Amino acid sequence: MAKSKFSAQEKLEVIQAYEKGNFSIKEVIEQYQISLSTFKDWRNKYNHLGLEGLQPSKSWTTYLKETKLQAVHDYLSGKYSLAEIIIRYGISSQSVLGTWIKQYNGQKDVKTTGKRVNRPMTKGRTTKLEERIFIARDCMENNKDYQGIAERYNVSYQQVHQWTKKYEEGGEDALRDRRGRVKPEAELTSEEKTALQMKKLEKDNERLRAENALLKKLEEIERRRE
Structure with a gap:
């Protein structure tokens, strides 16, 4: 089974x-x-x-008639693959999209379906670089409809706005996740430089304490041998 x-x-x-x-x-x-x-x-x-x-999925997904028709038109245009359309419109599977295409080609009425409407996210979610690029481009192509794009890809309004702005200013490289990257010293602010110096002093002091402790241990061993 x-x-x-x-x-x-x-x-x-x-x-x-x-x-x-x-x-x-x-x-x-x-x-x-x-x-x-x-x-x-x-x-x-x-x-x-x-x-x-x-x-x-934790809830029934609602697909508006306009969304279904746009997805079908995008597929028939040949500009996007099935996979790209599914990601673009947040469709649950290829079979769902295939059903819409069959209905459209069979000249059947394509209606809004589903029981619950997905609410836009406010906290955002983790994404990959390729997805951020795709979303930023889509937002720019759709007259920067931040809220509409956020709902389409199940991300927050703030994420879409930030990614689009970064992409406009710095291209794909600006959308890379730079958490954990060490800034060059030339990029540091005066406060960051001071904090960095304090950390270096702490490490140096810790190293000296360890060296002194080792020396004392060696001296103790030597005394025992005498």
Whole structure:
């Protein structure tokens, strides 16, 4: 019997089973009893969003009619791949998008679906560089609709605004996560330079204390030998 739900960690294990070369795609989908489209969905979301993209949805997703039509039009234009459209509009899977395309091509009415509307995030979430670049570009192409883009990609308004501004001013490199990077001394403020000097003094004092303690230990050993 096929497993109905997978945790984010279990989905990651499935992806890694293939990427580590342990199994072929055919062997993976047979082993874990999933469809090929499901495997591709998981892999695309992981590549674009990391582990966050593999998290199970906690609520029903509402897709407005306008969003569905725009997604279908983007696909038919040939400008975007299925994976890019799914990330662009926050669609749950390729099969969902495929259903919209079939309805559209069959001249059926494409209606708003879902039970609960996703609320925009206020605290933001962790993202990869590729996703930040994609979101910043999309925001610029859509007349800087920060709130609309934030809701589309399930990130905060502040994140979209910050990424777009950085991308405009410094390009892709400006969107890199520089946490943990050591600033060159020329970039330090006077306060940062003072703090750095204090840390160096503390380390020097600690080193001297350790050396003195070692010398005392050696002297004690020598006395015992006499």
